[in-house]
Amino acid sequence: MEKIIVQLILFVPLVILVILVVLGVSIILRKKVKLNREKSSPFECGFDSNSNFRLPFSLRFFLITIIFLIFDVEIVILLPAIYRLPKSILIYWSRVFFLFLLILLLGLFHE
Incomplete structure (x- = not known):
């Protein structure tokens, strides 16, 4: 029983550290994209959702x-x-x- 508790005490901080490192790297390396109307509009089946004319x-x-x-x-x-x-x-x-x-x-x- 003591062995399991010791493993948990070592494992939980290690998991938290890995999560924080991955989160930090993803925040640092994310792309800085300017908002563009065309790129931020939804695209489904090749239709332009902003126009009334649909093929x-x-x-x-x-x-x-x-x-x-x-x-x-x-x-x-x-x-x-x-x-x-x-x-x-x-x-x-x-x-x-x-x-x-x-x-x-x-x-x-x-x-």
């Missing part, structure tokens, strides 16, 4: 993004399931995979 959003870009997200989520879900496949009941997993792929294909056709 229509590209539907093709949106569909490609949605399809990418669908297949990205599919890979995240399928890889662990494939890893567990040899250790499980084959009929149960074939039904689960079929249902999952059916939902995925219906979402793809919907898009």
Whole structure:
């Protein structure tokens, strides 16, 4: 018990010292930037948020993004399931995979 207390007494000031050093270095080395209207305005999807005229959003870009997200989520879900496949009941997993792929294909056709 005494060993843990001694380690805490040595460790806590060391952590505080490292935090203060990192904070001091970040304050000293920060960039001094003049405020600029263009650089400080928010930038989202390439649109100028300060103007009233907005270009229509590209539907093709949106569909490609949605399809990418669908297949990205599919890979995240399928890889662990494939890893567990040899250790499980084959009929149960074939039904689960079929249902999952059916939902995925219906979402793809919907898009």
